[in-house]
Amino acid sequence: MYFAVGTADAYESRSEICKETDRRSTIWNKRHELCTEKEHNSMNDYLSYVGIGLITLLPIINPITSASVFLGLSAHMSPAQRNQQINLTALYVLISLLVCFYAGSAIMSAFGISVPGMRVAGGMIVTYIGFGMLFPKYHEIEAQEKIASKHPSNVAFIPLTLPVTVGPGAIAMIVSDASAIHRTGGYRLIDHLVVLTVDIALTLILWMTLRSASRVLHLLGRSGTDAISRVMGFMLVCMGVQFGLNGLHGAFMASE
Structure with missing residues (x-):
């Protein structure tokens, strides 16, 4: 009898242990599913933000224009000097x-600039740059090349980085977006990852374009380069107008 009671108690104890194990397993599975779903959503957000960043900034930075300017600046450089300037330009960018x-955000706070105001100003600058690419004035590019040719060994920062690659339009758009993120809750981990990914990707694209500048421009030809530049210019005009409209909308909403 005692053996039967002990056996029953042991059976109930094992049954309770199995139930507890099943319960914990179910909880773990649910947590695993939630974590997997959260990681999947985070990855989708990350890829989406990276794509938006590249689509937004690539036409403004316009590596093809930088490559065409670089060819004019490096005409009298040795291959070693040319490679050094390319590496320095990528680093500076x-x-x-x-x-x-x-x-x-610190710059905007120091000067008391609002996000809508920066968006309107940035939209005007981007639109102006876009019109310049749609209707290019070749004498301006030639003037930049003549100015820089006076110092052929030091063209990485000026004019290749500033203002050819990272110009007013790119600066205005980046500063505005950074300030908007800062004012809506601060930077998250995904924001830092997106910024690093986009900036590194843009730098690599620029570096590869500069390294193969002569081949790319020879392959495209003058007409192909002009066509791509005009398409990017049209995109910039559209982006600049939308950028300014968003700024005006934000200003009207803030005044209500």
């Missing part, structure tokens, strides 16, 4: 993009 993003 990456640093400039990061500084614009992370110092953007």
